[in-house]
Amino acid sequence: MAEYDESGAAAPVAPGRPPTIRDVAREAGVSKSLVSLVFNGGENVSEERRLRVLHAADRLGYRPNLVAQSLSSGRRDLVAIFVSNLHNPLFAEIVGAAKARLAEAGQRTIIVSAQVDDGSGSPVLDRDNLAVLRDLRPSGLITVGTIPEFAELADLTAVIPTVVASAIDATGDVTATIRSDDEAGIDLVVAHLAAQGVRRIAFVGGEGGTVSASRAAAFRSAVARRGIAGAVQSAVAPCSTDDSAESAMAIADADERAAARAWVEAADFTEEAASRAVRRLIAEDRVPDAIVTGNDLTAIGVITALEEAGIRVPEDCRVAGYDDTSLSAIPRISLTSVDPGNRRIGREAAAALLAAIADGTRLGEVLIPPSLVVRDSA
Amino acid sequence: MAEYDESGAAAPVAPGRPPTIRDVAREAGVSKSLVSLVFNGGENVSEERRLRVLHAADRLGYRPNLVAQSLSSGRRDLVAIFVSNLHNPLFAEIVGAAKARLAEAGQRTIIVSAQVDDGSGSPVLDRDNLAVLRDLRPSGLITVGTIPEFAELADLTAVIPTVVASAIDATGDVTATIRSDDEAGIDLVVAHLAAQGVRRIAFVGGEGGTVSASRAAAFRSAVARRGIAGAVQSAVAPCSTDDSAESAMAIADADERAAARAWVEAADFTEEAASRAVRRLIAEDRVPDAIVTGNDLTAIGVITALEEAGIRVPEDCRVAGYDDTSLSAIPRISLTSVDPGNRRIGREAAAALLAAIADGTRLGEVLIPPSLVVRDSA
């Protein structure tokens, strides 16, 4: 059903369709090209014509069509931000900060979500959104959080500058990776706990992603560094891959477990997995003095399972999270957590991308120093 | 000029640029149009050619360029979902469900975020994203949650079918609005509270948006209906606008307040505002037996302020939320809340849009019946 088609003839202020460059040209009595020049900071355009064009555009309410611009010899001022996940407040902060920095530099940004909850459990890459992103031919790309099927972006990352924020780049061919210094963050937590005389510490996490694994590895070195590593810990020390947690459990027999003072209890980044891990600890009578987790959500799961068994937090067992999301600040939760400096991560990611676009700078991995926010849970 | 450019003779599998329809045509030894036909479910294409084209496309890794498609006489299978806010898990559920339904109908969807956190406090409309959305010329639009400056979408809503999910359309010119039946939801809460013998009930909210106002109004009628409305309530009964809460407080003098059994305590949809409202209640010694809120976040703010003053929840004061977000299920919070049926809202929104696209059906306002999830807080 056609809109107001034949609207030809006069067509002054508000036709059916948004005004095109052609309308503006006609209105101003100049050529298309001239209008284009004016809108692209054209140097040598007479002041008189420029004003004529600007006024005409204004009168018509003209705004250049991004899609057409993108098609016609790919625009160079559009940056796409591909966000893994709409749930996590963490990412919203990063995106906001990145976008602000990009805007300062005159880049337009489009934020596209990467994941879709296809109903069937685990979230999956949103290929439609990815297709649009790709076809828009942005001049740069920032991914925020772990993107499902990141490998499918390979053709993009090969061609346009890409910076990964708050995730660990597995492929290795991106321009830069900006993320929290997990090593330092976890060390902050372990130090805090150690200072309180805690002896037996477990890390719940390590599975379900590279970030999770990185934090588990950080935990291993932190406890080793402080000499609070037990038998189990040393057994797995040389191994820092994803499945070392499993090995740890496989290797350690019951006696060793009792003697161990620090270990990794396998769980992915979900609340449920964390609860399950803790119930396992409880069932096997291995509840430690403190539990360090890979993120805040996991910490919630830990607290839930603990309290459900009558184990008080922090009195009987301390708990710490990571990310310092809005959750942790809720008084009823009051979770001690590591603040990764999200806004800073966002700004640095934007800056890194800007540099890459400008002169091809490749920053590699940038670790942002985190800080510890101490609350009631530890 | 030009169909088969002499561009580089061979050029088989992976040139620099993504393959275009032209490449496929050459590879298959047919014309561009034929390729286009094949990719658009062309009826009358000989099986032989169709296969040739498909194989060629496959060999080259060809995928039609959305942007070009959109430009060339606006595609009719792209629906845009414009989400107000990346923070709220509520919206993620709605988006996921809507997208799934749309996919079933063969529509591609692009999810675009509507708000940016411009650093300076309150979130603002993301005009860049809106521009992209607009220029993509989607065949339909679903907005999720309250969009900042919704009026700026007027040119879009005038031309393409638009359905508003989980928000209240102020402009009135959208195809359909799908949202929770606030009247029923709040009534569920009030009934539950009344059944427990609660006499003095306050609603914290009413400001900061149409949804907030709608729920406050629902509260007023629910208490009136159950005859638990006090002097203040009847004083404001005829008035159901945003500022009636203010009037209530202005009208009621101290004596009346003491006698009142139900009233609205003004606050917007934020945690802080809710806390402030409760502190006001405490300071003026007007703490009720139960507090109903406009959403879960507000409820958290209420609980925080209450407990900070030593008032126990639910023993001294019951609290109920709205939206049944993941927050409320956290055991430490355990918030009684109204489940608006988010997935259902998403699906119905998608269905309404599909119908509108197909035959112009305009559903108007659709209210989804909510249910009450009783937890510890009430």
Add this chain to the structure above:
DNA sequence: ATGAAAGCGCTAACAC
């Protein structure tokens, strides 16, 4: 300084 003309990748009449 300004306009004409040739595309970007694709679709859509309209011929053959």
Add this chain to the structure above:
DNA sequence: GTGTTAGCGCTTTCAT
């Protein structure tokens, strides 16, 4: 059935 011819809205040589 299949190819030709025009565009969609814009940018960009290349003349003038």
